[in-house]
Amino acid sequence: MANALAELIFIPAPGLGHIMSTVEIAKILVNRDQRLFVTVLVIKPPTGRYGSAITDYIESLAKTNMNHISFIQLPQHESLSNYDPKSPMSMFSDFIPSHSNRVRNVVADMISQPGSRRIAGFVIDMFCTCMVDVANEFNVPTYMFFTSNAAFLGFKFHVQTLCDDLNEDVVEMCGSNTEILVPSFDKPVPTKVFWSLVHTKEGLDYVLRSVKKLREVKGIMVNTFFELETHAIKSLSADNNIPPVYPVGPILTLERSSSDEKPLDDEVITWLDGQPPSSVVFLCFGSMGSFDEPQVKEIAHGLEQSGQRFLWSLRRPPSNEKIEAPSEYKDPTVVLPKGFMERTNGIGKVIGWAPQLAVLAHRAVGAFVSHCGWNSLLESLWFGVPSVTWPMYAEQQMNAFEMVMELGLAVELRLDYRKDVFVPKGPDPVLVTREEIKNGIKRVMEDNDVRTKVKVMSEKSRLAVMEGGSSYASLGCLVQDFMKNIS
Missing domain, CATH: 3.40.50.2000 (Glycogen Phosphorylase B;)
Structure with a gap:
């Protein structure tokens, strides 16, 4: 099986920064190991200027010859019925989960094709944890590509600890002028800078559901590097209840296509x-x-x-x-x-x-x-x-x-x-x-x-992503894990 070909299913959130980072990590992975192929399942954003910008970006990518990377835009028409553009949580709690069935259908179709490649894993965005259940149906491991930093990743896990283990009222905490210790931060964190989503009960409930799913993944790629966030990465790695963390950054879109000009x-x-x-x-x-x-x-x-x-x-x-x-x-x-x-x-x-x-x-x-x-x-x-x-x-x-x-x-x-x-x-x-x-x-x-x-x-x-660098080595370990999944 040494020369077996592996397919990764990437599912980014419908945000421009999330999709661009996803495309960049996909390019790095397929360039690193020619046995890897990536299919990006694109959740088309709701209509409007922001949605148009993302659609234009995907269409420009589809016209370029990207070896080993392909894009499938998921159908949208029925999903929009679940989306309330005036509700801040609707994107995360309704719109993205409503695409689960479409992902299920696309993957089933891919697997049924004669001579199809083995799927080594789903790679999901931080806002797409609902897709863990879809991957489990196909007996495929899930990984996350975390487009933010390691300290914030640690904060997300700690919020669950605060709520479930310590019975703290995080929403009330956000309204107070206090500081708390978060393991992934070296210094006490003022509650006034807490993530927007945990400032409301609706947002906090969503975060807690997503973190529970996040604990089920097999590994987390983080867009950071060891030399930048040494304390945060060490604290995450020391916690046995957190999946293995792979710092693979910085992942940057350094090359711009002519359509961006x-x-x-x-x-x-x-x-x-x-x-x-x-x-x-x-x-x-x-x-x-x-x-x-x-x-x-x-x-x-x-x-x-x-x-x-x-x-x-x-x-x-x-x-x-x-x-x-x-x-x-x-x-x-x-x-x-x-x-x-x-x-x-x-x-x-x-x-x-x-x-x-x-x-x-x-x-x-x-x-x-x-x-x-x-x-x-x-x-x-x-x-x-x-x-x-x-x-x-x-x-x-x-x-x-x-x-x-x-x-x-x-x-x-x-x-x-x-x-x-x-x-x-x-x-x-x-x-x-x-x-x-x-x-x-x-x-x-x-x-x-x-x-x-x-x-x-x-x-x-710059040294981190070069051969011999910390992120280069971390990515190598990740690729080995992908290939073990199909052996």
């Missing part, structure tokens, strides 16, 4: 070409990040008062109550302070959508004001650009806490800012003042200690 890219890069090295502060808040007009004006004043060069990705908030991606301003001056564009002409540039990876890679960029999505933080570390933390939703507050307080690799603007796009009717976030913004930007541009630490970690991130 936008006319603005050249203009942005040309502008950066004219700036001194490490002089530009880049502000970008992810695919779902946007602010209302009062906050936009505070950012503008803070940038102007800082005196720093800047590149600002400014997006228009969605106008409805659906979970929707921001759009572009036809004229950004309608929300900016009067005369701002003229006063900052030459030292600053306001754009819409940003080619984030290309910008972070540019020598002129010296700092990154970020929403603290894990993919974005890994990209900034890879290119040696220190971050300023402005978390918005999901687990980003915990990412910010880890980067600033645990690892010293970022500068704090806010750790507990919360503008949860998945709770459209949630409370309005507290305004971040121009003074805070100015001070945060000045600190990151002047803090040589953080800058030095980030440069060192940048080098370690």
Whole structure:
């Protein structure tokens, strides 16, 4: 059976960051061992701008010649009947589970084909734990590809311990101004930075159900590397009730397809070409990040008062109550302070959508004001650009806490800012003042200690994925485990 061919069934969540990371780890696996093949089962997101962006991305991939990787888009029409776009939990508790039967049918069809490859495992996303039961029906082991960090993974397990073993009220805890010990964090974690989902009973109930399923998987791939999260990885590995953890990161989408190119890219890069090295502060808040007009004006004043060069990705908030991606301003001056564009002409540039990876890679960029999505933080570390933390939703507050307080690799603007796009009717976030913004930007541009630490970690991130590196070795162990499943 040494030359047997193995099939992996990947099931990512219908989020752009999740799908892009899934495609990257799939490419790494099939390049590592030619006996591996991957079929990605794509859950098409609900309609809207965000859904369209994901569909466009998948269609562009399908047109490229990806050896050993194929894509199957799961039918959607009936599933949408289970989806309430105004309910933040509907995506996780209704929409994704409603695809279980479609996954079951696709896999059964694959197995029935003459000469089909043996399935070595399902590889599911953190929001697709419902698919563990489907894999069990086919007597196939399940693995998870965890698109966030190891410290947060440990937090998820600890939440279950708090509820089931210690009878703690986690929802009430979130509303208190206290700190608790979490084994995967070195320092006590403030409850105000806890993951958004555990702030409500509905969200917490979902988390507890998913963690119970997560304990059933055979292994967990984490998009991190040992040198970055040494404490967290050691704490996870020391717990016999947690499946084996494989740090395989950083997994980054470093190559962009031609379909990603936008006319603005050249203009942005040309502008950066004219700036001194490490002089530009880049502000970008992810695919779902946007602010209302009062906050936009505070950012503008803070940038102007800082005196720093800047590149600002400014997006228009969605106008409805659906979970929707921001759009572009036809004229950004309608929300900016009067005369701002003229006063900052030459030292600053306001754009819409940003080619984030290309910008972070540019020598002129010296700092990154970020929403603290894990993919974005890994990209900034890879290119040696220190971050300023402005978390918005999901687990980003915990990412910010880890980067600033645990690892010293970022500068704090806010750790507990919360503008949860998945709770459209949630409370309005507290305004971040121009003074805070100015001070945060000045600190990151002047803090040589953080800058030095980030440069060192940048080098370690690149060594980790090279032959002989920690993530390279971890991935090798994982591949061996896949192949044992079909022997």
